[in-house]
Amino acid sequence: MIRRLLRRCLLGLLTLAGVSVLAFLLLFAVPRDPAAAMCQKNCDTARLERIREEWGLADPVPVQYLTFARKLVTGEEGCPAPCLGRSYVTGEPVGAMLARALPVTASVVLPAAVLWVSSGVLLGTVAAARPRSAVDRLVGALSLAGLALPLYLVGAVLLLILVYGTATLPPPGWTAPSADPAQWASGLLLPWVTLGAMLAPGYTRLARAQVGDALSTDFVRTAEAKGLTTRAVVGRHALRASAGPLATLAALDVGAALGGTVITEITFGLNGLGRTVIEAVRTDDLPVVLGAVLLGAVFVIGANTVVDGLQAAIDPRLRR
Amino acid sequence: MTLALVLAACAACTDNPRDGGTPPDGDIRQNTGVIATDPAASRGPAPEVPGATPGGTVTIFRETTLARLDPQRISAFMGLSISQLYARRLTTYADDGNGTLTLVGDLAETPGTDVRGDCRTWEFRIKENVRFETGAPVTARDVAYGIARSFDLTLSGGPTYLQEWLADTPQFDTVYDFAADRTALPPGVEVPDDRTLRLSFPKPHCDLPFAAALPATAPVPAAADTGLDYDKKPIATGPYLIEGRTGDTELRLVRNPQWDPATDAVRHAYPDRFTLSFGADPVTQTNRILAAQGADAAAVSFDGVPPSLISKVTGDGLLRSPTPRHSVLNINTRRVTDLAVRRALNAAIDREDLVKAVGGASVARPVTTLLAPSTIGWRDYDAYPGPASPAAGMPELVLAHPDDAEGQILGTVLANSLRRAGFRILTKAVPADDFLADIKRPDNPWDLYPDHWAPDWPSGAAVLPALYDGRGIKATGGNNGTSYLDARPLDAEFDRILAMPLDAQGAEWAALDERIMREYAPAVPLYVELTCTVRGPRLGGLFVDGVIGSPAFVNAFVRP
Numbered sequence: 001m002i003r004r005l006l007r008r009c010l011l012g013l014l015t016l017a018g019v020s021v022l023a024f025l026l027l028f029a030v031p032r033d034p035a036a037a038m039c040q041k042n043c044d045t046a047r048l049e050r051i052r053e054e055w056g057l058a059d060p061v062p063v064q065y066l067t068f069a070r071k072l073v074t075g076e077e078g079c080p081a082p083c084l085g086r087s088y089v090t091g092e093p094v095g096a097m098l099a100r101a102l103p104v105t106a107s108v109v110l111p112a113a114v115l116w117v118s119s120g121v122l123l124g125t126v127a128a129a130r131p132r133s134a135v136d137r138l139v140g141a142l143s144l145a146g147l148a149l150p151l152y153l154v155g156a157v158l159l160l161i162l163v164y165g166t167a168t169l170p171p172p173g174w175t176a177p178s179a180d181p182a183q184w185a186s187g188l189l190l191p192w193v194t195l196g197a198m199l200a201p202g203y204t205r206l207a208r209a210q211v212g213d214a215l216s217t218d219f220v221r222t223a224e225a226k227g228l229t230t231r232a233v234v235g236r237h238a239l240r241a242s243a244g245p246l247a248t249l250a251a252l253d254v255g256a257a258l259g260g261t262v263i264t265e266i267t268f269g270l271n272g273l274g275r276t277v278i279e280a281v282r283t284d285d286l287p288v289v290l291g292a293v294l295l296g297a298v299f300v301i302g303a304n305t306v307v308d309g310l311q312a313a314i315d316p317r318l319r320r
Numbered sequence: 321m322t323l324a325l326v327l328a329a330c331a332a333c334t335d336n337p338r339d340g341g342t343p344p345d346g347d348i349r350q351n352t353g354v355i356a357t358d359p360a361a362s363r364g365p366a367p368e369v370p371g372a373t374p375g376g377t378v379t380i381f382r383e384t385t386l387a388r389l390d391p392q393r394i395s396a397f398m399g400l401s402i403s404q405l406y407a408r409r410l411t412t413y414a415d416d417g418n419g420t421l422t423l424v425g426d427l428a429e430t431p432g433t434d435v436r437g438d439c440r441t442w443e444f445r446i447k448e449n450v451r452f453e454t455g456a457p458v459t460a461r462d463v464a465y466g467i468a469r470s471f472d473l474t475l476s477g478g479p480t481y482l483q484e485w486l487a488d489t490p491q492f493d494t495v496y497d498f499a500a501d502r503t504a505l506p507p508g509v510e511v512p513d514d515r516t517l518r519l520s521f522p523k524p525h526c527d528l529p530f531a532a533a534l535p536a537t538a539p540v541p542a543a544a545d546t547g548l549d550y551d552k553k554p555i556a557t558g559p560y561l562i563e564g565r566t567g568d569t570e571l572r573l574v575r576n577p578q579w580d581p582a583t584d585a586v587r588h589a590y591p592d593r594f595t596l597s598f599g600a601d602p603v604t605q606t607n608r609i610l611a612a613q614g615a616d617a618a619a620v621s622f623d624g625v626p627p628s629l630i631s632k633v634t635g636d637g638l639l640r641s642p643t644p645r646h647s648v649l650n651i652n653t654r655r656v657t658d659l660a661v662r663r664a665l666n667a668a669i670d671r672e673d674l675v676k677a678v679g680g681a682s683v684a685r686p687v688t689t690l691l692a693p694s695t696i697g698w699r700d701y702d703a704y705p706g707p708a709s710p711a712a713g714m715p716e717l718v719l720a721h722p723d724d725a726e727g728q729i730l731g732t733v734l735a736n737s738l739r740r741a742g743f744r745i746l747t748k749a750v751p752a753d754d755f756l757a758d759i760k761r762p763d764n765p766w767d768l769y770p771d772h773w774a775p776d777w778p779s780g781a782a783v784l785p786a787l788y789d790g791r792g793i794k795a796t797g798g799n800n801g802t803s804y805l806d807a808r809p810l811d812a813e814f815d816r817i818l819a820m821p822l823d824a825q826g827a828e829w830a831a832l833d834e835r836i837m838r839e840y841a842p843a844v845p846l847y848v849e850l851t852c853t854v855r856g857p858r859l860g861g862l863f864v865d866g867v868i869g870s871p872a873f874v875n876a877f878v879r880p
Contacts, residue, residue: 036757038476045796046491047473054473078549090387091474091548100567159604164611171608171616173597174569269600271385271568279384284753 008308012301019297020072020290024065027286027293033057034088034284055088068290084291089283094291097276102295104174105272107184108191108264109257115196117203117250121239124207129234131212139204146201155194155267162190172268191268195261199253206249210242217241240314247310255303259296351778351866353421353696355431355529355822356414362425362447365581366414366588369861369875376878378591378859379619380871381605385568385598390551391538392470393477397870398622403535404587405573405594405873406556410444410463410517410532414586415872417863421696421778423529423822424585427458427539427557428517431529439524439819444532446515451578452541453556460517462539464509469545470536471506472498479776481531488522502542524819530777533867559589571596590861590877602626609637609854618878620855620862620871627679633854639862640852642685643869646692646783647772649734649844650759650803655767661714662841665768668708668741669734669844677733678726684847690788690833692848694866696778697826703837708741716744720759720766723749730770761797762804770846771802778867779822780829785814788836803842810836 035051036043052058056067068085075081084094127139162168173187214220215238223233262274273292280288356362380402388394391407404412412426423431428444435441450458469475471483473493483492486508496506505511510518519528544555553562559581560573573594581589595615600608605621606629625633649669651662671686678684687693688702719738721731728749735745748766750758759769775782785792790806793799810832817828836842851864853871861875 032753033757039798044490044794044798047493048798050473050491050493051476086548090551091476092551097568104567104569160607163613164607167611167613171600171613173599174567176566179566265599266601269383269604271599275599276568 004312005305005309008305012305015301016294016297020069020294021065023290023293023297024068025061027290028061028064032284032286034286037284038088084294085287087280087285087288089280089285089288094287097288098273098291098295101271101273101276102258103176104270105258105261105265105274107174107177107188108195108261108268108270108272109254111188112192112195112199113250113254113257115192116199116253117246119196120200120203121207121246123200124204124209125211125234125239127204127208128211128215128238129230131215136208139208143201143204143208146197147205149198151194151198151263152267154198155191155264158190158194159268172270174270174272191264191270194267195264203246203249206246207242210245211238214238214241243314244311247314248307251303251307251310252300255299255301256296258299260292350698351419351421351694351696353423353778353826356422356424357430359425359429361414361422362428362430362585363582364584366584366586366874369588369590369877371879372588372590372861372875372877373880374590374592374877375880376591376618376858377593377595377615378873378876378878379595379597379615379856380622380873381597381600381608381619382622383599383601383605386571386596388477388551389554389562390475391478391535391554392466392540393475393551394535395478397868400535400868401622401865401870401872402573402594402596403538404558405560406558406562406576407535407538407554408450408458408557408584409535410537411529412533412586413865413867415863415866417866417872419694419866421866423533426533426584426586427463427537428532432532434526435518439526439528440522441518441520442528444517444519446517447583448515449580450557450583451580452539453561453576453578454541455578456541458539458557459514460511461514462541463517463537464505464511465502465542465545466538466540467509467536468496468498468502468504468506469540471496474499474548478536479531479534481534481776482519482536485521485523485525485528485531486519502545526818526820526822526825527777527779527781529822530779530782534776559584559587560594563593569598571598587874588861588877590875594873594876603629606633606854609856612856612858617856618858620859621853622871624851624853625682627682630682630852635857637854637857638852639855639864639871640682640850641864641869642693642848642850643774643864644692644694644778644867645772645774645849645869646687647684647770647846647849648690649846650769650771651841651843652764652767652769652802652804653806653840653842654762654804656717659841663704664708664714664741665717665738665743666704666837666841666844667706668738668743669846670737670740671846673737674730674733675847677729678847681850682852683850685850686847687845689845690837690843691780691783691829692775694778694848694869695775695780695783695826695829697780697828697830699827699830699834701834701837703834704841706741708743714743716746717767718746718748718765719768720748720750720755720764721770722752722755724752727752727755727770734768734770757797759802760799762793762795762799764802769802771843773800774869779825780833781818781825784829784832784836785818788840788842789814805836805840805842807836807840810840 035048035057038051039048071083075083079093123139127136130136163171169190170186172190175183177184223237260274260277265272265274277292391403394403408426410428411431414422414424425431429447433443435443446460484490486506487495508520556576559579561576563572563574565571575589602623606625608616609619675684691698719735721727731747735747738745758764787801788805851869855862858879861877863872865872
């Protein structure tokens, strides 16, 4: 088990190195000149050249990558490893910018994930336990509708009704949870509910299918024959047998969402990783874009590793 | 017609100048300016704002975070506006919100003394009792150090006027290396004593008192300078200091107990705090302020009201004023050499159509002058009222525009306007990222292209010589004047007006504006942008800054 995890971690690091090369080449090979953005009103060629020299932009792209990789591993003065370089716009270390944005994104994603996974799986399981019933049909229709509605529409409508129209909820916003937990929760309630409602249908449909399949297997029939209650059969046996695919989907969704929930953040006006990346792209702030891409890759690779661990914990056959 | 209707609709809901009343004509703002040489005008406290009461929190919404706080690195509008609250400069503007601008001493006792009357040597005497938030007195050396650090290319982003004027070259960092010796001062900067700062320039710069109003002249204690990290929390000298930030979501300013209102002729400190809230887009900002729940009742949108929501803003919530941001269709005079063609191009453009296309009267106002109406001394005229009559056999002209949404609209409307008048126009969509750099090269292959200019101070000196003095054209690119007008007869005129006392320059620049248009027609003036934003019902004392065209917060107060 430990060897398996170590192997996955090593593979993850190699994947990350590959992502960093690809992302660097893609971003830095595009014909943009960040020095022009840094140069000011009376900019001329000589000053452009000096800025390029100062920031290492005059070097060939492979040399720039090696410099970036060296800083990533060894750091530099004022930017300890893993140093992602400095923003072209502000000169601030990219790591510090991402560290500021991450708590916002994590505050939106993690509680919403609890909502979307738990509600989605619960509804799917209930529907699977009563196949072809009215409940099953209602859940199916609702989940289909949920999948069809885009978040930016539902979010905007809920904002108009619940925040601006009826003042039922406070305007969305982020407060540090350590400073005021109640305000943190109230400011994020609407994004949680919306994101949860938008992603839950996928889990509902997967749980409906997986649990439904499990309920038609021999071991479930054996359990029923032993006289176990429906709740025990579904909860202890069918749901556990379906947990692998559901955990895989949940971990990948959370990993990807932590990399930046762009639409959610834009809809609700939250400055998390998604917004940071959008703004960095707009201002040609390539080190920030690159840093965010790498952080997103870390989350996805990390989520994969967690999935491996979870699946091994759920399915004893994988531990061998 | 649309313009007239929207203007009429907004007549009763226009802006709120510094005295809290309604200006006689909120939509047409023409600055008149004076230099307050009497030290009494630079002393505080600033006149009380009627109805203002202390206390409360002002919330300022903006979609994107404030990129920079370091005063030496600020050039964007929000930075210029917010830094006024925490970073005092050598000079600043007393703005009545209706168009009267008075340049006063801020850190300095007066807006500067022209020692020999030739605009080459200027002295500033630092006021007594001006302190940093730490309690340390502000000295002339702190101001000199602030100017010195602006020579460091690592700390880029701010304006470069002072550096270039002192070094007498755009390559100012080759003349003075700040990083090599931080205790040395740049050429021309002297500190004879703790309260005197002397700036000497190889060439006359009568505009210096205006340039000194940019936050680049804010003092920085050398011991507190942490280079790029200074941006996180610059040491305050104004009525507010930076309390802290929450991620990229919120920046909080609270009162600075070391600020002495008796030293400040411009600012107040009515609210307990300012909260800058980042993330919400303009639609959300407007909706929140209109809903006016809780703190949003004392909020203002920095990004402005989207045209689609203008009709929802009623009462006196709309804050609206023309800005100095001026758009033109530049004519590449190196390629379009026939003056008759340039004149005909001017007569051909339908500005009303254009204003409608870019968003209507809520975002733009047509102009026919090279100077924006907010320029001191501006005089209205229309050298080519039309209709256009292009002669037969004119060459086909290439109109380039950025290949983005705004550029496509501009390109299409301008081309249609010209075609209707009989011109043969070929449009060329240029990748938006390259557009500016491309038109700034004098050998660019296009005849016409839209461009815009936002001067850093409200004088013709920050516009006409910067854009139309042919001696400044750089063959290597990076030109601001992209019509590349190179007219020798104008050289002496630029020099003559630049050497005049500031008070006398306004009318001269206005006359030169008209002369350039009538004799050379290097561009087609199009429109000035308007600030059109909304504030909550409990927020008072806001006005649109006559210099940068953004909301000004120095008189802001929260109604109980």
